[in-house]
Each structure stands twice: as structure tokens, then as C-alpha cells.
Amino acid sequence: MAFLNYILRRLAFVLPTLFGVSLICFVLTYMLPGNPALVKAGPFATSEYLQEMEKQMGLDRPVHEQYFRYMSGLLRGDLGESASTGRPVTQDFLQRLPATLELTFASLLIAVIIGIPLGVLSAVHRDTIIDHVGRVVGITGVAMPSFWTGLLAIYVFFFLLDVAPAPLGRLGSGIAPPETITGLYVIDSLLTGNWQALRSSLYQLMLPAATLGFSVMAPVARMVRSTMLEILESDYIKAAWAAGLPRRTVIYGDALRNALIPVVTILGIVFGFLMAGNAVIESVFAWPGIGNYAVTALMTKDSGPIQSFVLFVAVMYVVVNLLVDIVYGLVDPRIRLR
Amino acid sequence: MTNLLDVADLTVHFQSDAGAIEAVDHINFSIRRGEVVGLVGESGSGKSVTSFAILRLIRRPGEIKSGSVRFDGVDLATLSEEQMRRIRGAKIAMISQSPRTALNPVIPVGKQISRLFRLHEGLSARVAEKRMLDMLDLVRIPDPRRRAGQYAHQLSGGMCQRIMIAMALATSPRLLIADEPTTGLDVSIAARILDLLRELGAKTGAAIMLITHDLGVVAEICDRVVVMHAGQVVEAAPVRSIFHAPAHPYTRALVGSIPRVDRDVAMTPIPGSVPSLLNPPPGCRYVSRCDHATDQCRVARPPLESRGQDHDVACYYDIGRQTGGVAA
């Protein structure tokens, strides 16, 4: 009951934020110079045709009416049409979303699997060579532009060493995608036992996921390190040592369990970084996701997909942070039972 | 039979940017089986450091510089880390200063006790759970089954301290180190916790090393007292002698500073404060606060010498001979 209350309070906080997000996106899409009617009518349209177009799109109506139209469109899942593909943006999005999700989850996994132990190691071996190396890698990691890290990875692992595939999408050439269940190739090929597709999709995923994961690994490690340091000094950890609990239990059980709670809270922020990184990394690796789609649309001055991408990412970000809060409530008994 | 615990010549330093802090300096004391010994002194006198040193839990920047700790005839320094770990919690248990923060906030309290049974006695989950409930019952926690599933923040301070005692006594240790077990507790609850400690100590035959700055607590439950000042043992004696014939000026001051209802004497606070332990000068560390200090005290540290039956004092000045008992 108390927990339900907690969720409701979080929801009440999120709704005004979502309203603000929709307002900002509306302004970006309709209120600013890049006149959507002009884009749709094309550069050679007569002024009458342009006016006709504006009228058709409702751009001559009062602002609040336009916003209402925009919102009701959004709620029906209508994101407008892409001038470059000529299809509804929503449809294009849904088709490309699994690729983006696959890359995002894989990067998050890499960041967490490497970042957490790295943070723990740095904290446990504080001020030793391990800690210093970890810190240098961390500071350098956040200073590297992710697209450049990607290019570096391609040059070294594909061009020089030839251990990675060409940066051209989700599957090697000539390999058919697995039967669609979730849309994530790795999962689908696992479920259908399509080992060839599994091998190829993992192989293709390797570099972009590592690049994106690396870009957010440092903040995760840093957070884990600082909370671990605090916790290792706490009374209950001293009590745990004094009670003769084995080192593994004390560090990876008692201490890490407490340290992970604040880490959960930054996963939402990490997710935001990853979604932002997608736009760049997907174009470096020709990964057919929504980020790449939005960036490609730019080439033809088609701003519909990019504004939809912005809106979509913001909404995802808010929702993920809401979920993170709820998970936080689940893992921390102090919140759950209050 | 040998003593349960022999601490000989133990020295612990903490390295800091400014130099070594001599937190514990060549201390000697013993604890016999089943005995309740009070380790007394102001804060900063090295009591807690001593207890962590006994458990070999001093970590950087701290370091045990010299001395030995013999427990049950075994020099603990010779044990491997794994052997030492089997002693901690099982043979020597510890109750820490702040019960609420000494319990892990995200593990139900019951589990924190039952896992000790599984760890140190290799019991199955079910048996460990049952022993845990018995233990909660023993420390008089009402409705143990419900409490066992709760977290530290849901329990009162007194309740947390009972849980800590249950944890410490779970595997029937031979020595229980209780570090200020009643700080932060309400007076009446503190008294009950002390009663419980004494009773359970007697029942299980565990010796208790009670760390405190409160002589009132000592008078209530201890058999013997070890007085520490600035990282050194200044006096060790049976509790009666400490109160009736304190020999060291510091002990006298401590005894004099207890507020008492039966005597119409204003309590006298101890002048000065614990001297800096950063590169302290040779000689007695009480010298700057002592009325009887002589040149000898400034030059050389007074050794801990026997002053009659079971009574050791580290002071050149012989109060007993000069004034004949405590100043009345």
C-alpha cells in the first residue's frame, strides 16, 4: 500500500514533465524557422501552393489549436510523415526501433558488467596502481568523443587487425535475419536456434556496443567507487569483518548490495547518454536504428524524423527514469516500507 | 590454566601526512576466562583501536608495530588470515558502538544472525533459522518471527542493540568485546542491556571486555578494570581497588569525576585534554595534566609495575603511600 502510494507520487511528478516535453517538441517542430509546409511543398512550390499546404497542415490556425492537433496526433501515435521515405514516421520508427534497442541494451550490459567490478576494484584497492589506472582510463574515457572512439575501433580491429567485421549494419552480408519474435537479432536467433545468425549478429554488435558502452562505463565505475568507499568505512561493514564473514561475502555481498542502490539511480541517466550516443554511433557503424534514420533524414532537410527522434528519446528517458525510481523503491527497503 | 587473552607490548600506529600517530603504545593486560573486564578511558585513549587490533582488523593507514595478542594460548599474529577469520565472530565476537548503523540496512536482521550459524557452525538453513529465533528469544525480543524479517531502520535503538548482542553471542564466543554498548540509549534501556549482557555472559561462560568511558557502567558489571590514557595502560586492578584505592592520578581524577548522590562533593572534571598522539614526547603522557609531575615523569615513561595483589600501576608517584587511600 505504501509502495503503491510511492508509485503514484512519482507518477504525479512525471506528468507535468511530460507536458513540458511535449510543449518543447511542439515548439521545435512547428514554431521555428524550418517551416514544415515549405519542406513538404518542396523548394520549387509557388506561394499559392505553399499557402494551400499551410492551410492543409493547420499552420494558419491559432497556436493553442495547433498544439491540440499536435497532441491528439501524438496520442494516436501519429508522428507525421517522412519526406524522404514517404511513409509515416511511426511506421519507420517501429521498423528500426529493435536495432536501436539491441545496441542500447548491449552497451548498457557492457557498461555495467565492466563498470561495476572496475569501481569495486578501485575502491577495494584504493590509492594503489589499480585505482590510479582506473581513474586515468575513466577521465580519458569521458573526454573521448564517442564517434572518434568508434572510428578508432574500426581502424584498429577491422582495418589493421581484421578481427572485427566491416561496420555495415546488423548482419554480415548474405546472412538472412532470424525469424522476428522480439526484433532483437541476438535474442531471436537464440530462440529459433539459428546459430549462423546468432554468430553474425553478435559479431556485428561487438564493436558498436563496446564503443557506446565504453563511453558510459567511466561514470558507472566512478559512482560505484565513491559509494563503495563510503560503505567500506561504515559501521556495518566493520561489524561484518568483526563477525568473521569471508572477504567475498563482505565486499560482494554486504557492501556491494548497498552500493548498487545508488548505482540503480544513475542507470536512468546512463540510459539517456546511450540514447544520445545512438544517433552518432549508429551513423558511424551504419547501424539501421532510429538514430541513424534521423541523421540520414537530415541530409535531405527532412526534419520530421529528427524531431520525432528527439521527442521519442525524451519520453523514453522520462519513462526509464520513472521505472528506475520504482526499481529503486523495490531494492531499497528503506523506501519500500516507508 | 592460561589466561583467555594476553595482550603484551601491543603498539598500533596510524600513518598521517604529519607523521605517525601512536594510538596504542606498548600496552599490556590480560583477561581471564569468564571475567568481565572494563577498558576505561576518555575518547581518544585508544580503547577501540585496541579492540580492532585484537581482532587483527587494523587496516591502512593503521599498522600494528609491535607486541603480541595471545588468545587461548595461541599467538594470533601467527595465524593465517583464513584461520583468523574463523576466530572472528566465532571465538571473539564484537558488539559495536552504534547498534543502528552496525546492522546492514538492506539485509533483514534475522538473516544477519542466521548466516553466522551457517558460516561458523555449518548448520543448514532451516536449523540456522530456528537457532536464530531461539537467540532472539534469549535476548528478549518480543515476537521474534516478525522482527527477524524486519530491517534495522524499523527497529528501536534498544532493539537493535539486542539484535547485536544476539549476533555476537550466536556462536557462543569465548570473548565478547562490547564497545560502548549503551551509548545513545535511554538510561533505563541501557541498564537493561547491561543486565542482559552480564546475565548472558554468565550463562555462556564468555568473558566480556567492556569498552567504556563511563565508570558508572564499570561499577555495575565489571570484575576488573584496565584504565587507558592516551594510548597507554596506566592502571589495572579489581573494580573494588579502582574505586577505593585508585593509585594513578588519572584514575583518581576519573573516579572523582563521577557524579555521585551519596557524597556531597562537587564532581571535579579532569583538567586539560588527551594530549596529541602525533609524535608524543617521551615520558608519561599524563604529565601535562598531572599535579604531581616531576622532572623524572617528563624524561622517562613510568613502567607498569605491580602495586600489591592484582594491582598494576604506571606512575612514579605513589599515592597510596603519600595520602593513605582515596581522598575522602
Next chain:
Amino acid sequence: MTIAAPATQTKPAGRSLVWRRIRRNPLSFGALCVIVLIILAAIFAPIVAPYDPDMPDAMAAFESVSWKHPMGTDMYGRDQLSRIIFAARVDLSVAFAATALAVAIGAIFGAMVGYAGGWIDNVAMRLVDAVMAFPAFVLAMGITAALGNSTTNVALAISITQVPAYLRLIRGEMLRVREMEYADAARTVGNPPWRIVFIHLLPNCLPPLIVQATLAMGFALLTMAALSFIGLGIKPPQAEWGVMTAEGAAQIVTGEWWLFLFPGLAIMITVLAFNLVGDGLRDFLDPRMRGIR
């Protein structure tokens, strides 16, 4: 257990203490020197750069690293080192303009909102929440796409994404300082509100603002480079680090590694330097903030 730094350490007193702090943090001091060097190189680019950055030389296309061209040449035979030096002008000035604008807007509105309180504060904070609901880079993408590609628009877009952080920071500080005695003192002698806010209170909020702004310079550089990389910021043939990396990317599969490597390296070193200086400044100006972030 961390013991708070004693109050006596919070004020830099005298030159010896300044020196001791610098010596204790040689990395940050070195990074500061690097920044100064980069800025000097950018200002005196025409003198420092060995070649004209835009001068094509068909005979020297795709030349690798050599004494003549320490960072090689691109497909038009332009000297890459010279282009990187000239690009520093664009990158640094956009990042600086964006940060300065964000600081100014954030500080002014944050101070007003924090001083006013009440419903104004409430509305402003909801708006801040909404802007912060976007990952910064994604919002910058949306704004640049809507405004159109230009150096000014990139600066504006980056600036808008950063305003909320300063607004929040200054508002919080303002809520804290307006309760203090000197605020009361200023009010009792009849100062108008704007004077109290900007002359009496704002200067007390500066240290955390400077730290935040230095750290934000690195982020602004990264954002700008990434925007240009995906074709949303500065356009070729303008020499800019992100654009140059994007141009170099096409040459990876033919092995002309120097074309993508050096511009990216320039970004990394500059961002790293700003981050290190920011960390150092935080320790230096405001020891209370140590360990935060």
C-alpha cells in the same frame, strides 16, 4: 567516515597556500598550461600554422605524416596541422560563447527566480525539469535541426541545453544566501531587490558557478563536435574538429589513418584539459564540494 575539512582551509590565504594547492594538484596545473597553449595557438593561428589551412595543393593530396606535414594532408592536399590549429578558433569560441551565454542566462534567471520564490519559482522549476528531461545532446540536435545549421545556432543550441544546470545551481545558492544576515542588512538599508540580488548576493555564488562552467566547457566541445560530425553543426569546408573527423572517417577503409585520428585527438586533449582544470578548481575554490558529482 569522512571528516569535513576544517573551516580554516576554505579560504585561500596568501601566496604560499595557493602554491601548496597547485603543487598538490600538478595534473590540473599542467592541464591549465595546455589550455593556455591551445588558446594562444588559436589566437595566433596565422603565425603558428605552417600553411594556409584552406590552400589546396593537388600535388600533395593524402600525404602521410612527415616532417613537412606533421599531421599529413587531406584529399585536397591541405595541411592538416594548420587546419587543426585554425579549427581551434571555431571550436573554442563556440564552446566559450555557448557556456558564457548559458552562465549569464542561468545566473540571471536563477538569481531572480530564487530570490522571488513562490509561484514564479515553481513554474520556472517545472520548465527546468522539462528541459532536463531531454538528454542534452538530443535536445541540442533538435534545436539545431529546427533553427538550421550555422555557427550561431550551434552555440545557441548548446547554450539552451546547459541553462537549466546553472539556473538550478544559482537558485539553490540564492535560496541559501538570501536567509543570511548580509541579505537582511542589505534590505534594511533600503536597497532595491535587483541591487540586493546582483550586487550583494550573486557574488557569493560565484565559486560553484565557475567550477561548473569549466567542466561544462568540455561538454560543450564534445556536443559541438558530435553535432558537426553528424552534419548538424558547422559545415565543411570550414575547418572544425568534428567536421574534419567526419571527413577523415571516409578514408579509414583506405588506410589514411591520420585524417580521422588527429582532429579527434585534438578534441580529446582539449576536453580532458578542461575537465582536469575543473576538478582542480573545485578543490581549489570550494573544498566543500569535493567528492560531489
